Amino acid sequence: MRKLLFLTVILITNLMYSQTKVIEDIADYKLLNNGVLSNNDNSVDGYYFFYKVDDLEDRKTEYAIIILDKNLNETARKSYIGAQNSKLIQGVFDGNQISFLFMNEPKKFLKIIGFDRKGKEVESLKYELSRTDIIFSKKQRRLNNEIRLIPISKKGVLLRYFKNHGEHIGFISTNKKENWNTDSPIDTIGFKEDLIKQSELFNSNLKQYNFLGIGKSYIAFNEITTSSYYYGYDREIQSIFFKILKVDTGEEIYSEEIKLKIKKKEEVKSYLNVVFTEDGIMALGKYYIGSKNLKKGKSAGIFVDKISYAGEIESTKNINWEDQLFEKFQEENSRKGKNHIFFHDIIKTEDGYIAIGEQYRKVLTEEGFVSKLITLGIASATKILISDAYFFEFDQNFNLKDIKKITKKASLYSGLSDLKSAEESAQHLKFYGYFDYLMTQNKGNRFFSTFVNTQLDKKKKPTSIHYKTVIYKDSKYSESSFTIPLNDNIKRRVLPAKFGHLLIYEYDKETEKSSLRLEKIDAE
Amino acid sequence: MKKTLLVFLILFSFFSFNSLGQNTENTIEYSYNNFGKKEALIKRIEEIYKQKKKASYTKEHEEELEKFLDKSLKRIKSNLEDSTYIFNEELNSKLNNILQKIVKNNSSNTQEHTILINKSLIPNAAAYGNGLFVVNLGLIYLLDNEDELAFVLCHELAHQNLEHSKQKTDSIIHFYNSKKTKDEVEKIKNLSYGKGKAGRALLKKIRYDITSTSRVNEFAADEYGKKYYLNSGYKEYFAYTSMKKMELIEELIFSKKIAWDSIFSFKNYKFKKHLLEEEEEEMSFFDSDATLDDFEENNPDSLRTHPHIKDRILRIKGEIKDTLNIPKTINSSFKKYKTLAEKLIIKSYIDQNYLDVSFYMLANKLNAENNTFYIDEFSRLLIKLYRLKSKLALGKYVDQPSNSEEKSSLDEIRMFMNNSSIKDIRELIEAYEKHYGLELKI
Numbered sequence: 001m002r003k004l005l006f007l008t009v010i011l012i013t014n015l016m017y018s019q020t021k022v023i024e025d026i027a028d029y030k031l032l033n034n035g036v037l038s039n040n041d042n043s044v045d046g047y048y049f050f051y052k053v054d055d056l057e058d059r060k061t062e063y064a065i066i067i068l069d070k071n072l073n074e075t076a077r078k079s080y081i082g083a084q085n086s087k088l089i090q091g092v093f094d095g096n097q098i099s100f101l102f103m104n105e106p107k108k109f110l111k112i113i114g115f116d117r118k119g120k121e122v123e124s125l126k127y128e129l130s131r132t133d134i135i136f137s138k139k140q141r142r143l144n145n146e147i148r149l150i151p152i153s154k155k156g157v158l159l160r161y162f163k164n165h166g167e168h169i170g171f172i173s174t175n176k177k178e179n180w181n182t183d184s185p186i187d188t189i190g191f192k193e194d195l196i197k198q199s200e201l202f203n204s205n206l207k208q209y210n211f212l213g214i215g216k217s218y219i220a221f222n223e224i225t226t227s228s229y230y231y232g233y234d235r236e237i238q239s240i241f242f243k244i245l246k247v248d249t250g251e252e253i254y255s256e257e258i259k260l261k262i263k264k265k266e267e268v269k270s271y272l273n274v275v276f277t278e279d280g281i282m283a284l285g286k287y288y289i290g291s292k293n294l295k296k297g298k299s300a301g302i303f304v305d306k307i308s309y310a311g312e313i314e315s316t317k318n319i320n321w322e323d324q325l326f327e328k329f330q331e332e333n334s335r336k337g338k339n340h341i342f343f344h345d346i347i348k349t350e351d352g353y354i355a356i357g358e359q360y361r362k363v364l365t366e367e368g369f370v371s372k373l374i375t376l377g378i379a380s381a382t383k384i385l386i387s388d389a390y391f392f393e394f395d396q397n398f399n400l401k402d403i404k405k406i407t408k409k410a411s412l413y414s415g416l417s418d419l420k421s422a423e424e425s426a427q428h429l430k431f432y433g434y435f436d437y438l439m440t441q442n443k444g445n446r447f448f449s450t451f452v453n454t455q456l457d458k459k460k461k462p463t464s465i466h467y468k469t470v471i472y473k474d475s476k477y478s479e480s481s482f483t484i485p486l487n488d489n490i491k492r493r494v495l496p497a498k499f500g501h502l503l504i505y506e507y508d509k510e511t512e513k514s515s516l517r518l519e520k521i522d523a524e
Numbered sequence: 525m526k527k528t529l530l531v532f533l534i535l536f537s538f539f540s541f542n543s544l545g546q547n548t549e550n551t552i553e554y555s556y557n558n559f560g561k562k563e564a565l566i567k568r569i570e571e572i573y574k575q576k577k578k579a580s581y582t583k584e585h586e587e588e589l590e591k592f593l594d595k596s597l598k599r600i601k602s603n604l605e606d607s608t609y610i611f612n613e614e615l616n617s618k619l620n621n622i623l624q625k626i627v628k629n630n631s632s633n634t635q636e637h638t639i640l641i642n643k644s645l646i647p648n649a650a651a652y653g654n655g656l657f658v659v660n661l662g663l664i665y666l667l668d669n670e671d672e673l674a675f676v677l678c679h680e681l682a683h684q685n686l687e688h689s690k691q692k693t694d695s696i697i698h699f700y701n702s703k704k705t706k707d708e709v710e711k712i713k714n715l716s717y718g719k720g721k722a723g724r725a726l727l728k729k730i731r732y733d734i735t736s737t738s739r740v741n742e743f744a745a746d747e748y749g750k751k752y753y754l755n756s757g758y759k760e761y762f763a764y765t766s767m768k769k770m771e772l773i774e775e776l777i778f779s780k781k782i783a784w785d786s787i788f789s790f791k792n793y794k795f796k797k798h799l800l801e802e803e804e805e806e807m808s809f810f811d812s813d814a815t816l817d818d819f820e821e822n823n824p825d826s827l828r829t830h831p832h833i834k835d836r837i838l839r840i841k842g843e844i845k846d847t848l849n850i851p852k853t854i855n856s857s858f859k860k861y862k863t864l865a866e867k868l869i870i871k872s873y874i875d876q877n878y879l880d881v882s883f884y885m886l887a888n889k890l891n892a893e894n895n896t897f898y899i900d901e902f903s904r905l906l907i908k909l910y911r912l913k914s915k916l917a918l919g920k921y922v923d924q925p926s927n928s929e930e931k932s933s934l935d936e937i938r939m940f941m942n943n944s945s946i947k948d949i950r951e952l953i954e955a956y957e958k959h960y961g962l963e964l965k966i
Contacts, residue, residue, distance in 0.1 A: 027720060027723035027724040027726075027727050028720075029720075045809070046809065053720050053721075053819075054717070054718060054719065054720035054721050055716075055717045055718070055719065055720075056717050056718065057717055057718075062720075064818075064819065067809060069808070069809065069927055071924035071925065071926075071927060072924055073924070073926065073927045075808070075809055075810060075816070075927070076809070076810065076816040076817070077816070077817045077818060077819055078816065078818050079818035079819065093809060098809055115809075115810075117809075117810055117811045118810065118811055119810045119816035482916050499803070500803070502916075504916075504919070515920075517919030517920055518919045518924055518942075519916045519917070519918065519919045520918075520942050520943070522913065522916075522945050522946050
């Protein structure tokens with residue numbers, strides 16, 4: 001039965017008078033936000049609802065955090081007394097404790113509070129921020145770089161945050177080991193928050209971390225050092241390192257510098273995805289030949305490195321688009337030679353690996369062409385068409401075994417420069433989260449990959465959201481899809497849920513009632 | 525459902541008197557509309573509400589009282605439309621006959637009585653005052669003979685004769701509209717901090733004041749009810765068993781272990797037993813099974829409208845020795861009403877898409893009784909399941925299994941419905957069709 005998100009703490013039978021309405025308004029908990037208690041394999045452990053309970057003395061506020069398990073059973077109703085205007089950003093469960101990340105803008109700090117397995121609040125951690133840090137964090141949010149907590153199974157949580165115009169990673173142990181933090185070079189310059197001088201930012205080795213894989217004990221990321229964190233003409237990438245760290249100690253087990261300047265026929269790699277398996281670490285990416293191709297974002301193919309947990313490269317395999325992979329992929333689609341594939345994820349199966357991607361190509365639309373004429377060439381005539389989903393199956397040694405195409409509804413995106421290559425445009429789309437791919441939940445030899453696509457009417461008003469889940473089970477693929485109609489009276493949202501399920505949230509404007517329900521994705 | 529049911533029972537039930545209407549959304553089956561009795565009934569209920577307005581104690585908050593009663597009447601009328609209240613000639617007559625017998629033996633009051641049957645499984649009854657009573661189907665389903673049911677009706681009649689409904693309405697209106705409450709609300713509104721806490725404390729106090737009167741009234745209704753009961757010639761022992769069944773409700777309802785694989789044993793069909801089990805390992809956040817609650821105001825004990833059932837049993841049992849093993853004393857003439865109530869519950873629960881309870885109730889009927897009613901209802905149930913799964917709407921009506929370690933049969937069937945794919949259900953329907961020689965339209 002669906003769960004009603006009640007806001008009233010004390011329910012009185014069928015209240016009907018204005019006077020009780022007044023008392024209820026005073027006595028109610030006010031829902032501030034809610035979210036998913038996530039873990040690091042895209043599955044869900046539960047949900048939290050964050051309420052304001054009361055204003056207290058000394059500018060403090062009492063909040064309530066209501067915790068539901070993944071089956072929507074209420075498991076705790078915890079009181080938290082904190083500063084006024086505290087904003088709950090995220091909650092995670094690492095197996096040892098539930099951690100909540102708060103941000104207080106007026107008081108300028110980040111705070112992590114946790115509840116251990118007995119439900120007791122553990123000592124909180126506070127990260128002081130400056131006004132500029134908060135503004136900077138908001139700008140990063142617009143670029144999809146969010147402050148985030150990442151749970152590491154039974155070990156602790158990683159905090160990704162922004163300070164002094166750089167990105168930082170902090171590890172907070174939940175099993176009594178040492179906490180650690182990435183270094184922050186700009187701190188040593190003596191950066192002043194209210195006086196931002198571009199000269200101070202140049203050559204200041206600001207760090208940015210792009211996570212590629214999070215395992216039970218290890219994490220992999222690209223560490224990008226730039227002259228400025230802001231995107232603009234003066235931003236210069238100084239270095240890119242592909243790194244693998246042991247989480248509970250912060251020890252670097254593998255580091256490789258990615259060359260930024262290469263010769264005419266030299267080969268360079270770009271790491272995109274890392275999977276931690278029992279056999280070793282599998283790092284997947286694209287490789288480029290020659291600086292011209294690298295600049296255009298035109299890759300020569302994909303590669304897979306197998307790295308041992310001691311940090312040694314055990315094998316490398318390149319698969320050239322022209323030789324093998326691309327040919328087979330192009331045979332599958334109508335516009336032969338025009339289509340590209342963007343890989344989102346790679347999943348370990350019993351007999352190998354499956355890389356999950358979406359097909360895309362550049363299209364010149366009539367509508368785009370007209371806008372280009374009207375705007376005297378300012379508007380872009382080309383668009384990127386994202387169409388079918390592809391599953392590339394590899395054996396243990398990364399030999400391509402098969403390609404599976406799953407047809408899905410197409411999405412069309414504009415606003416991209418005509419001069420950009422298709423691959424460059426795809427990177428741009430990925431950065432802004434425009435691909436239809438939502439996530440993959442993986443368990444044993446099965447996985448569920450979900451793609452979301454919003455349908456528009458002629459006036460470009462969203463009419464429905466279409467979900468397609470591709471289910472891989474017993475080496476076979478099946479599909480499940482459903483459409484959520486959008487209308488003005490009932491708001492609907494689909495949220496991640498426990499493995500193989502979706503959580504459907506509905507808000508009925510007429511009755512002012514919200515409800516949550518779990519639905520299993522049908523795997524025929 | 526079991527947990528929800530128990531919480532509900534603790535908070536609101538056990539033959540209460542009530543001043544308000546019920547509010548459940550249902551689909552139509554055995555509706556008053558189909559029997560041409562609705563208009564006359566509405567007239568009668570409107571008349572009752574007119575009397576209620578005239579007979580109120582308070583003149584102080586007349587306007588509020590009128591609004592209150594109008595809204596209550598509106599809800600009852602709407603529940604007649606949506607078939608929350610159902611009509612069944614046999615059951616309605618039986619209840620009326622029992623009540624008439626009690627009235628005849630006890631009271632010179634010639635007031636006309638009206639009994640509405642609510643299709644809820646929750647064993648409950650209520651006296652709305654001025655001759656209006658509600659009896660839930662769940663009560664007839666739980667109890668085993670006329671005496672036990674008569675005791676509940678005696679209790680409700682006592683509520684009516686002691687004017688408890690009127691008192692409750694009056695006290696609610698008074699508590700919420702008194703100058704004292706209004707002053708307290710104003711004071712709270714002007715607080716610079718701690719408004720919420722003070723507001724909740726006030727609500728709790730009002731609620732406590734109202735419910736503590738209710739608890740006292742329950743004892744009084746038991747006492748007077750027992751006198752009516754004995755005067756009517758019913759056996760003292762069954763007053764005790766009637767109460768005892770309320771206490772043992774957890775053991776009596778949803779406690780039976782069902783072998784689902786034998787229920788789904790159709791010709792040429794292999795039941796997938798793994799569908800009854802949780803696919804994922806349970807991962808609890810906390811070591812304790814109990815809910816951790818920092819907010820004491822949610823303590824359900826302070827919200828009880830009824831005293832603990834144990835205390836009530838002690839007062840009414842007389843010389844009877846209290847025991848946990850009460851023998852089943854199903855009266856053969858009463859059995860048909862029990863069966864009828866059960867059938868109506870099954871039908872209405874399938875209509876309302878509460879498929880877990882429907883599966884549970886049908887489970888032992890399908891194999892034990894080769895009755896076309898159960899076979900047809902089971903068909904309807906399977907088709908409903910198929911349709912809800914196809915529309916991704918099962919979760920609207922069926923809970924996820926509870927998080928307790930020991931899974932009940934109700935949890936297992938919820939798990940089965942959740943885990944089954946559309947293909948699994950189609951296979952099950954096909955096997956069912958072949959087994960019973962049916963042709964179902966899905």
